[in-house]
Amino acid sequence: MNPAPLLHPGYFTAGIAQTDPLIAEAIVREQARTRGVIELIASENIVSRAVLEVQGSILTNKTVEGYPGKRYHAGAVNVDAVEAAAIARACQLFGCRFANVQPHSGSQANHAVLHAVAEPGDTILAMDLNAGGHLSHGAAVNFSGKWFKVVNYGVRAADGLIDYDEVVDLARRHRPRLVIAGGSAYARALDFAAFRRAADAGGARLLVDMAHFAGLVAGGAHEPPFPHADIVTTTTYKSLRGPRGALILWNDEALRKPINNAVFPGLQGTPSLQVVAAKAVALGEALKPEFACYAAAVLAHARTLAARLQHHGFHLVGGGTDTPLMLVDLRPQGLTGAPAAQSLERAGLVANMNPIPSDATDLKVMSGLRFGVSGATTRGLGLAEFEAIADLVAEVLEGLRQHPGDNTAAEGRVRERVAGIAARFPTYA
Numbered sequence: 001m002n003p004a005p006l007l008h009p010g011y012f013t014a015g016i017a018q019t020d021p022l023i024a025e026a027i028v029r030e031q032a033r034t035r036g037v038i039e040l041i042a043s044e045n046i047v048s049r050a051v052l053e054v055q056g057s058i059l060t061n062k063t064v065e066g067y068p069g070k071r072y073h074a075g076a077v078n079v080d081a082v083e084a085a086a087i088a089r090a091c092q093l094f095g096c097r098f099a100n101v102q103p104h105s106g107s108q109a110n111h112a113v114l115h116a117v118a119e120p121g122d123t124i125l126a127m128d129l130n131a132g133g134h135l136s137h138g139a140a141v142n143f144s145g146k147w148f149k150v151v152n153y154g155v156r157a158a159d160g161l162i163d164y165d166e167v168v169d170l171a172r173r174h175r176p177r178l179v180i181a182g183g184s185a186y187a188r189a190l191d192f193a194a195f196r197r198a199a200d201a202g203g204a205r206l207l208v209d210m211a212h213f214a215g216l217v218a219g220g221a222h223e224p225p226f227p228h229a230d231i232v233t234t235t236t237y238k239s240l241r242g243p244r245g246a247l248i249l250w251n252d253e254a255l256r257k258p259i260n261n262a263v264f265p266g267l268q269g270t271p272s273l274q275v276v277a278a279k280a281v282a283l284g285e286a287l288k289p290e291f292a293c294y295a296a297a298v299l300a301h302a303r304t305l306a307a308r309l310q311h312h313g314f315h316l317v318g319g320g321t322d323t324p325l326m327l328v329d330l331r332p333q334g335l336t337g338a339p340a341a342q343s344l345e346r347a348g349l350v351a352n353m354n355p356i357p358s359d360a361t362d363l364k365v366m367s368g369l370r371f372g373v374s375g376a377t378t379r380g381l382g383l384a385e386f387e388a389i390a391d392l393v394a395e396v397l398e399g400l401r402q403h404p405g406d407n408t409a410a411e412g413r414v415r416e417r418v419a420g421i422a423a424r425f426p427t428y429a
């Protein structure tokens with residue numbers, strides 16, 4: 001009698017369509033969805049075929065712990081070369097001495113930094129989540145907010161901008177261990193020199209989380225956070241256009257062990273080596289001359305979309321943008337974020353609801369919409385299309401204002417125009 005087979009038929013040869021139709025069909029449907037709409041979610045992008053391919057490579061099978069040359073598992077010669085390349089490219093791209101390329105996410109990168117430079121109970125100074133900060137910068141619902149004493153700075157009610165005198169003053173009074181600059185929905189350029197003054201005034205280290213604008217820094221379209229920052233974190237999948245994951249960057253030799261030890265063994269075990277390899281590929285792409293053109297285009301498109309939305313009477317928090325994203329305050333239109341985002345999605349324009357500074361509405365509804373242009377820029381949309389997108393957003397939201405119960409007429413009209421634009425910009429074959 002033949003023993004029962006250990007592997008299903010086609011284990012080494014069959015594709016997903018043959019072995020798991022449920023998942024295969026979901027992927028096909030997702031591809032169709034993204035083809036027919038315009039993605040304006042600020043934390044999304046479209047990776048190259050090469051980045052996609054590397055994430056599905058056999059590197060997914062390898063387990064290691066530690067760092068290149070100092071691993072706990074054998075057989076690491078090839079993944080050592082991959083990780084060393086990712087580190088070298090990150091340092092070259094962002095002009096720093098050290099990089100850790102293992103964090104699985106931006107939140108884990110930020111937690112590793114907290115772990116490296118602070119003790120639970122220490123004070124940290126960071127931007128309020130509602131003013132545009134990030135969960136991992138000390139939000140009450142996040143570990144960072146539970147384990148540290150968090151002092152927040154916000155933005156001025158009058159102009160939606162950071163009050164740097166306030167940040168310096170808070171640092172001087174509270175003497176935090178870490179000052180954090182950056183966030184998820186602050187659209188204007190950060191004054192890194194002013195944050196440095198704040199950190200120095202409070203005897204703190206300065207962390208810049210450049211997740212949303214890292215691609216602009218890489219492409220020379222945004223001031224770099226070094227030399228003002230002690231540590232920089234970034235996700236790799238937003239404007240930087242790489243795989244899901246993050247980087248930690250720094251210059252001070254004294255931080256090398258604390259940061260590396262905080263990532264492993266502090267927070268993570270084995271890195272996802274197929275993702276580390278994809279980070280290396282994406283960083284290599286960001287070092288090519290075309291990336292500077294892409295970064296300049298992202299900034300130009302963001303400013304065009306912002307200006308045209310303002311032309312339609314929308315209020316942008318902070319008065320505009322210096323980054324790939326912008327935040328629209330919907331209160332003057334009498335709208336809220338959730339129904340606005342849902343109506344836009346039905347019209348083929350995909351964005352996310354977002355809190356605005358001092359948002360008084362329910363967190364499930366919110367008063368703002370956040371738009372980002374990185375993904376659509378990668379797809380090939382240009383200035384004319386971003387002007388058209390602003391007009392289409394305005395048409396949907398005006399329809400919603402007039403017909404809050406049923407905006408299908410405007411949604412249908414816009415959906416057709418969106419499909420027309422989307423069809424002109426194909427992505428993967």
Ligand code: DSN
Pocket residue numbers: 042043134184235
């Ligand atoms: N931080 C979230 C965002 O900005 O959308 C996820 O990256």
